[in-house]
Amino acid sequence: MSLIEVCNVWKEYGDTVVLEQLNLSIEQRAFVALVGPSGCGKTTFLKMLLSEELPSRGVIKLAGEDLSAEPTADRGVVFQKYSVFPHLTVLGNVMVGAELQSQSSAGKLFGRMFGDERQTALGQAHELIAAVGLSKAEDKYPAQLSGGMQQRLALAQALMARPKVLLLDEPFGALDPGIRADIHVLMRKLWNDRTLTIVMVTHDLSEAFRLATRVIAFDRRRNEPSDGGRYGATITRDLEIWPKREPTALDAFKSGRDDPQPLSDELRDDPAKTGMGP
Numbered sequence: 001m002s003l004i005e006v007c008n009v010w011k012e013y014g015d016t017v018v019l020e021q022l023n024l025s026i027e028q029r030a031f032v033a034l035v036g037p038s039g040c041g042k043t044t045f046l047k048m049l050l051s052e053e054l055p056s057r058g059v060i061k062l063a064g065e066d067l068s069a070e071p072t073a074d075r076g077v078v079f080q081k082y083s084v085f086p087h088l089t090v091l092g093n094v095m096v097g098a099e100l101q102s103q104s105s106a107g108k109l110f111g112r113m114f115g116d117e118r119q120t121a122l123g124q125a126h127e128l129i130a131a132v133g134l135s136k137a138e139d140k141y142p143a144q145l146s147g148g149m150q151q152r153l154a155l156a157q158a159l160m161a162r163p164k165v166l167l168l169d170e171p172f173g174a175l176d177p178g179i180r181a182d183i184h185v186l187m188r189k190l191w192n193d194r195t196l197t198i199v200m201v202t203h204d205l206s207e208a209f210r211l212a213t214r215v216i217a218f219d220r221r222r223n224e225p226s227d228g229g230r231y232g233a234t235i236t237r238d239l240e241i242w243p244k245r246e247p248t249a250l251d252a253f254k255s256g257r258d259d260p261q262p263l264s265d266e267l268r269d270d271p272a273k274t275g276m277g278p
């Protein structure tokens with residue numbers, strides 16, 4: 001079954017058409033990379049998937065239902081700019097993800113958890129923090145972490161709410177190539193192990209082809225200065241990666257480095273270890 005259905009979606013701001021005539025169906029377990037020139041509407045599209053923006057026309061469905069008008073825990077998001085809370089530790093930041101989910105599922109005003117529920121969530125948080133290689137940094141604050149570590153934390157925080165779909169907006173664009181290669185290995189592992197469906201915006205084509213099961217390009221079919229914003233971007237390419245990437249084919253995946261470092265070598269981008277603060 002398709003997890004996400006985008007039916008004839010347009011997005012306009014005033015007289016300017018940003019996106020037009022988007023039709024797209026995304027299967028469960030897909031890892032979609034979204035590419036396209038700067039300003040073509042990739043972030044706007046992710047914001048519509050998040051319900052941060054509404055389509056001007058058309059409908060988006062998640063698991064068969066129209067998207068709710070408000071962002072909910074069924075969609076997790078990681079932006080390029082670190083989205084973690086500076087005043088909370090690594091553990092505290094990941095627990096926020098659990099509290100968000102608790103809030104949405106139980107309809108509570110405050111997502112604070114107590115007793116067994118909290119113990120269960122703590123166990124899950126420790127496990128997720130380990131999965132992103134941050135166990136040794138559980139008590140650290142974001143300012144004490146490198147950029148790569150902060151993005152791994154943002155991933156753990158987003159995953160803690162068990163989203164149906166994980167939305168990533170150029171999440172690794174600001175990281176050094178070596179660190180990025182390590183995070184690519186981590187991303188494939190998370191996608192493999194956690195039954196995730198992912199939509200990731202990237203401006204890095206090699207990243208798109210390295211990670212995704214499907215690469216979608218947005219662009220304007222017409223883009224003359226005289227057009228005056230009357231034409232928006234739409235889907236101009238839609239490539240299924242061949243041979244087909246299945247979630248279990250993880251062994252076949254190697255990082256892009258000549259000398260790949262195993263993930264067990266956690267925290268190699270830890271400023272506390274390298275002596276190079278953020």
Ligand SMILES: Nc1ncnc2c1ncn2[C@@H]1O[C@H](COP(=O)(O)OP(=O)(O)O)[C@@H](O)[C@H]1O
Pocket residue numbers: 013018036037038039040041042043044045
């Ligand atoms: N809230 C807004 N009001 C008006 N124009 C906007 C708004 N948000 C985005 N845009 C415009 O929509 C276009 C697409 O922006 P964006 O989705 O950020 O592109 P991308 O992520 O592909 O670089 C840009 O021209 C931008 O200026």
Ligand SMILES: [Mg+2]
Pocket residue numbers: 042043044
């Ligand atoms: Mg953008």
